[in-house]
Amino acid sequence: MAVGDVTMPHMHVVQGVKIGSAEAYVRYPNRRDLVIFEFSKGTNVAGVFTQNAFCAAPVHVSKLHLQQANPRYLVINTGNANAGTGKLGMQNAQFTCLKLAELAQVEEFEVLPFSTGVIGEQLPIERLTQGLQPALDSLSESAWHDAATGIMTTDTTPKGASEQFELDGITYTMTGISKGAGMIRPNMATMLSFVATDAPIARPLVQTMLKISADQSFNRITVDGDTSTNDSCIFAATGCAGGAEIQSINDPRYAVVLDVLCRVMKRLAQLIIRDGEGATKFITVAVEGGNDTQECCDIAYSIAHSPLVKTAIFASDPNWGRILAAIGYAGVKDLDVEKIQVWLDDVQICKDGGAAADYIEEAGARVMSQTEMTIRVDLGRGTAKDTVYTCDLSYDYVKINADYRS
Known part of the structure; x- marks a missing residue:
């Protein structure tokens, strides 16, 4: 059961984007598991991908095709990750692009493939490719909700x-979907995300904006500390709503669009944490007072990844010594523990490296019993800060992953 408000909002149509889906029986019958995005000609597209050295075949193919041209189509299947599948896996990813390209009458390199699901099993390529034409036949501007459902795996x-936002009297739209619930850890977090706008943005800036936004969103979440083989995030700018193209970061419109993109992607990233496998609590880990953002992130991730911290929070047990231990083994050099302050929401549990004099366990338990909470750490050594989002670790996480392939 997801934590907090995870309701899908009204998904505004993005001019120049159509989406179709089909039931291809990639793994399970009677469910939408194949999704196609169609972009209008002239759409500028950028991508960021998993840092896992064992990345999946579709990641290799997508990265290669993005270097060759702006894609016109994306094809996403669930139920099978096509990872750890060797040469045949690469051939299947390429064949998927080839078949869709033939049907859509575009070049093979104008198609990007994406897969998510079980690792180490070959794609049922005949069933997948048979679903391409039905998905194309269903293309619609208003199918964002269907697409969000069609890319789910263990998501609930x-x-x-x-x-929507306005620039120079023109109303533009930014709409996106994501999937992911487990195997979530930067860089990137098992997740797929597809975001599009009808604002006109030059291709180099599309990539720049995506990288900045990903670092503030999908690269700031963790469920279980495992980095997936298939993580991919695509940002497309169709330009179909009109207006002059944004070609420089000095254009005042650039900052406006970047701000909207960051908000949309942060929301999508936080939804993944709220729907983390077995999650019962949404946790913000905010670290400030660092020499630089890297050491703030190192400590935030150390806390957010700790199974001891996460299980204590699941049990509403204010065993704050586990938080201090995670800070201490984060690997930050020359850390003066006597300057460290730690809070659970508004309750200070650690002052100058030791227990806060007025701390009582009932206050800590009150915070940890909430469905949403913040662990705030002040390192007392600088002005840098950063934030990571995570969830607790429950019995259901084990059950979900023990039964995943059944």
Whole structure:
């Protein structure tokens, strides 16, 4: 059961984007598991991908095709990750692109493939490719909710975010979907995300904006500390709503669009944490007072990844010594523990490296019993800060992953 409000908002149509889906029986019958995005000609597209050295075949193919041209189509299947599948896996990813390209009458390199699901099993390529034409036949501008459902694996709810904004009297849209619930850890977090806008943005800036936004969103979440083989995030700018193209970061419109993109992607990333496998609590880990953002992130991740911290929070047990231990083994050099302050929401549990004099366990337990809470750490050594989002670790996490392939 997801934590907090995870309701899909009204998904505004993005001019120049159509989406179709089909039931291809990639793994399970009677469910939408194949999704196609169609972009209008002239759409500028960027991508960021998993840092896992064992990345999946579709990741290799997508990265290669992105270097060759702007894609016109994306094809996403669930139920099978096509990872750890060797040469045949690469051939299947390429064949998927080839078949869709033939049907859509575009070049093979104008198609990007994406897969998510079980690792180490070959794609049922005949069933997958038979689903391509039905998905194309269903293309619609208003199918964002269907697409969000169609890319789910262990997710319990579809995930979407959408905003409209105005530039120089023109109304633009930013809409996106994501999936992910387990094997979530930067860089990137097992997740797929697809975001599009009808604002006109030059291709180099599309990539720049995506990288900045990903670092503030999908690269700031963790469920279980495992980095997936298939993580991919795509940002497309169709330009179909009109207006002059944004070609420089000095254009005042650039900052406006970047701000909207960051909000949309942060919402999509936080939805993944709220729907983390077995999650019962949403946790913000905010670290400030660092020499630089890297050491703030190192400590935030150390806390957020700790199974001892996460299980204590699941049990509403204010065993705050586990938080201090995670800070201490984060690997930050020359850390003066006597300057460290730690809070659970508004309750200070650690002052100058030791127990706060007025701390009482009942106050800590009160915070940890909430469905949403913040662990705030002040390192007392600088002005840098950063934030990571995570969830607790429950019995259900083990059950979900023990039964995943059944």
